[in-house]
Amino acid sequence: MGQQPLTPSTVVAGQKGGNPAAYELAKTWQxxxxxxxxxxxxxxxKMKKWADEKRRFLEFEEGDLVLVKMHSILRYRKVHKGLLRRYEGPFKVLRRVGKVAYKVELPSKLKLHPVFHVSLLKPYHGDEEDPNRGLSQRAPMGAKTSYDHEVDCILKVREIHKRYCKPKIEYKVRWKGLPKSKDSWEPGEALWQFKKQIEAFNTAKANEDVARIGGGE
Incomplete structure (x- = not known):
């Protein structure tokens, strides 16, 4: 019959003499x-404590602004993954649904169910001095991502009305390096990367309007 092999614990427990060096080595192993x-x-x-803390869900109130983790939802649509942001928003919280979900106010063009599990939400912290500082510099969802030319200046603005649709703003754009014949009307939301030119146009137009009614002195 064979016998069980010795382990550090059995060597230490069964030590009754013999080689002291072997005993000390086994004791050290143990x-x-x-x-x-x-x-x-x-x-x-520690890992369990960290995981438990991560599982503690945030709570939001009606009217709070949140960012929504839509990357995992939108990646199944025909959108290049490089154009997807990890979080979209901010969106307004409308109400709580059950214990761990919230309904948020989404743009109708997203065509998504507006109720999200709280694990997909995180609070949005705006900057009072610069409200746009915390926003992504990528194109808003549904907007044209880029143009081949830079905007030289904004020439005019108009409001487009269609039946059963909200009015839309369009700007007449002069493009850098192109002749005047290439001036074009573009949707305001598509010109998201040319905010400075739009702000300059709006400021100049407001000053002209004030001067026109005699308040520019």
Whole structure:
């Protein structure tokens, strides 16, 4: 009959004499094994505590602004992954749904169910001095991502009305490096990367309007 192989614990427990060096070596092994086991248990407790803290869901109130994690939802649509942002928003919280979900106010063009699990939401913190500082510099969803030419200046503005649709703003644009014959009307939302030119036009137009009614002195 064979016999069970010796381990550090059996060597230490069964020591009744014999080679002292072997006994000390086995004892050292046992102490190191106990220390390693204790370290693993401590690490496991830390990981559990961290996971529990991550599982504590945030709570929002009606009217709060939140960012919505839509990357995992929109990646199944025909949108290049490079154009998808991890979070979209900010959007307004409309109400709580159940214990762990919220209904948010989404643009109708997204055509998404507006109720999201709280794990897909995070609070939006605006900047009072510069409200646009915390916003992404990528194209808004549904907007044209870029143009081949830079905007030289904005020439005119008009409001387009269609039946059963909200009015839309369009700007007549003069493009850098192109003749006047290439001036074109573009949707305001598509000119998201030319905000400075739009602001300059709106400021100049407001000043002209004030001067026209005699208030420019």
């Amino acid at each position: 102490e190191e094994a106990d220390l390693a086991r204790a370290s693993l248990q401590k690490a496991a407790k």
